[in-house]
Amino acid sequence: MNKAASIIIALGLVLGIGILLVGNSRNNAGLGLDQAGQNVEVRDGFQYITIGAKGGYYPKVSTAKAGIPTKLIIKTNGTYDCSAALVIRSIGFQKVLSQTGEEVIDVGTPVAGTPLRGTCSMGMYNFLINFD
Amino acid sequence: MKTYTFHVSGTHCPSCKIFIEDTLNSEDSIQSARVDLKQETVEVETSSEESAEKLAQVLTESIHSHGYTLSVEKVAIEKGGSDVIWKALPIGLLLLALFFSLQKSGILNLGIGSETTPATSFIIGLIASVSSCLAIVGGLVLSLSAKVSEDKVSDTKTFLLFHTGRVLSFALLGGVLGALGGAIGINFTLTAILGLVASLVMLLLGLNLVGVFAKNKIALPSGIFRFFRKVEHRTLTPLILGFATFFLPCGFTQSMQVSALGSGSFVSGMLIMFAFALGTLPMLLLLSFGSASFAHGRHAPLFFKSAGVVVIGLGLFALLGGLAGLGIINPLFNI
Numbered sequence: 316m317n318k319a320a321s322i323i324i325a326l327g328l329v330l331g332i333g334i335l336l337v338g339n340s341r342n343n344a345g346l347g348l349d350q351a352g353q354n355v356e357v358r359d360g361f362q363y364i365t366i367g368a369k370g371g372y373y374p375k376v377s378t379a380k381a382g383i384p385t386k387l388i389i390k391t392n393g394t395y396d397c398s399a400a401l402v403i404r405s406i407g408f409q410k411v412l413s414q415t416g417e418e419v420i421d422v423g424t425p426v427a428g429t430p431l432r433g434t435c436s437m438g439m440y441n442f443l444i445n446f447d
Numbered sequence: 448m449k450t451y452t453f454h455v456s457g458t459h460c461p462s463c464k465i466f467i468e469d470t471l472n473s474e475d476s477i478q479s480a481r482v483d484l485k486q487e488t489v490e491v492e493t494s495s496e497e498s499a500e501k502l503a504q505v506l507t508e509s510i511h512s513h514g515y516t517l518s519v520e521k522v523a524i525e526k527g528g529s530d531v532i533w534k535a536l537p538i539g540l541l542l543l544a545l546f547f548s549l550q551k552s553g554i555l556n557l558g559i560g561s562e563t564t565p566a567t568s569f570i571i572g573l574i575a576s577v578s579s580c581l582a583i584v585g586g587l588v589l590s591l592s593a594k595v596s597e598d599k600v601s602d603t604k605t606f607l608l609f610h611t612g613r614v615l616s617f618a619l620l621g622g623v624l625g626a627l628g629g630a631i632g633i634n635f636t637l638t639a640i641l642g643l644v645a646s647l648v649m650l651l652l653g654l655n656l657v658g659v660f661a662k663n664k665i666a667l668p669s670g671i672f673r674f675f676r677k678v679e680h681r682t683l684t685p686l687i688l689g690f691a692t693f694f695l696p697c698g699f700t701q702s703m704q705v706s707a708l709g710s711g712s713f714v715s716g717m718l719i720m721f722a723f724a725l726g727t728l729p730m731l732l733l734l735s736f737g738s739a740s741f742a743h744g745r746h747a748p749l750f751f752k753s754a755g756v757v758v759i760g761l762g763l764f765a766l767l768g769g770l771a772g773l774g775i776i777n778p779l780f781n782i
Contacts, residue, residue: 321533328540332760333549383779395571397579397698402635404774409635411705414563436640437696437765438772439579 317352353381361386368398368412372433372442381427382444387420400436405429410437448478448492450497453506455482455489463515470510477506489517493654513583531748532657538749539756550579563706565722572726575699582768583695585728585734586646586761590652591688593754596742597656606735610690610728617724618717620693624707625716635772642769644698649762656755664725694771699723743769 354365354377362383366372367390379385390400391412402409403420412418422431425446434441453722455467462598464482471480476495483490495502510517576585576775588609695698701725707716743752769776 318533322536324537325540328537332540332544332547335544335551336764337454351469374547395574395699395702398703400696400698402772402774411701414702414706422765424608432778434772434774434778435698436772437579437583437698437777438639438702438770439764441771441778 397435480528576730580697609685612686618721621718646765653758676707
């Protein structure tokens with residue numbers, strides 16, 4: 316194969332892989348949590364943030380209020396992939412979630428400007444919650 | 448008494464020089480042997496009346512099992528090698544693109560019943576073996592298989608030992624998890640660190656397969672190569688490696704381990720992990736024996752270099768993911 320052609324094809328493929336890896340994910344099936352902004356709710360003095368976990372975390376980026384005691388609800392539904400193995404370093408949380416169910420995690424009272432980031436154990440799925 | 452100079456391939460470390468000289472000197476017909484690492488030649492003084500070609504062939508037999516070959520002419524693979532990489536690069540990248548597209552497509556997130564039985568864990572194993580877990584476990588299997596085949600070690604035996612070790616360890620450790628119940632948890636940080644080690648091994652082997660080390664003679668600590676050479680010949684090594692894959696980071700494996708933990712008995716935990724390991728087996732067998740058959744075929748150089756590109760890509764993916772999982776860097780991708 317021609318060297319120049321090969322380099323061009325290779326660059327194109329690298330670009331494609333980059334877009335695949337960094338680009339936005341498809342919508343999550345079945346958990347109904349695709350819409351950012353609709354997953355935060357204040358009830359009885361607690362702020363609840365719901366994140367779906369199956370083949371990734373949904374929504375990927377959420378925004379919630381700082382200064383309110385906050386709990387995170389992670390919903391799984393037949394989740395066997397990496398997103399079941401959740402790590403939230405900043406609060407020292409790591410657990411393999413049950414395949415179907417809800418995990419309620421107390422994240423304390425968040426401070427404005429300090430986001431909360433969760434990843435799966437292999438690091439290829441992640442979610443981010445900004446507090447303001 | 449005659450003096451011949453042969454070209455020797457497969458030398459990459461000072462210890463190779465000593466080894467080849469020692470081995471050749473112990474041959475009856477050889478008075479003295481001296482290796483020139485830079486020129487990749489060996490000069491032998493011999494009382495043998497054989498022709499140079501015949502002598503090279505005879506001497507090769509005694510050092511071939513360690514990966515070295517003597518020849519009268521400089522082996523032409525090196526020359527062809529630089530062209531092959533330009534074919535291998537797009538092929539390897541295309542395979543990577545297909546792999547990541549498959550992950551992105553969401554096909555692999557199909558619903559499986561919420562109860563874990565040996566039957567569902569078998570299916571989950573099948574899915575896991577083509578999922579992102581393939582990046583670590585499959586990448587490692589591919590790189591090791593290609594390396595083993597390249598070094599012409601008895602590969603079938605090595606592969607069988609590796610896969611047997613893997614399936615048996617999964618069954619055994621699954622049983623242990625079932626029997627212990629919730630008493631132990633598998634530490635995330637430990638698996639993440641193992642994942643980093645695995646990804647570094649993949650990068651190293653990938654670069655080696657592509658030929659970066661061989662061609663440019665980057666001075667890699669000779670100890671590493673000697674280590675690989677040595678461990679390849681051990682019966683126990685593939686068994687232990689198979690055992691170690693139980694602890695590699697893979698979401699599916701971790702889910703199954705938790706199911707085994709919750710299953711309540713040795714037998715049920717064992718069945719779950721055994722069925723899961725069986726499910727992952729077809730894909731991994733394909734990778735091992737596929738590389739072996741390519742490695743012995745006509746397109747071997749192209750295969751090794753393409754495999755190297757794939758392994759480097761998967762190694763990078765696993766490395767960056769592992770660092771993100773440990774919280775050392777921010778996650779870069781969301782596959």
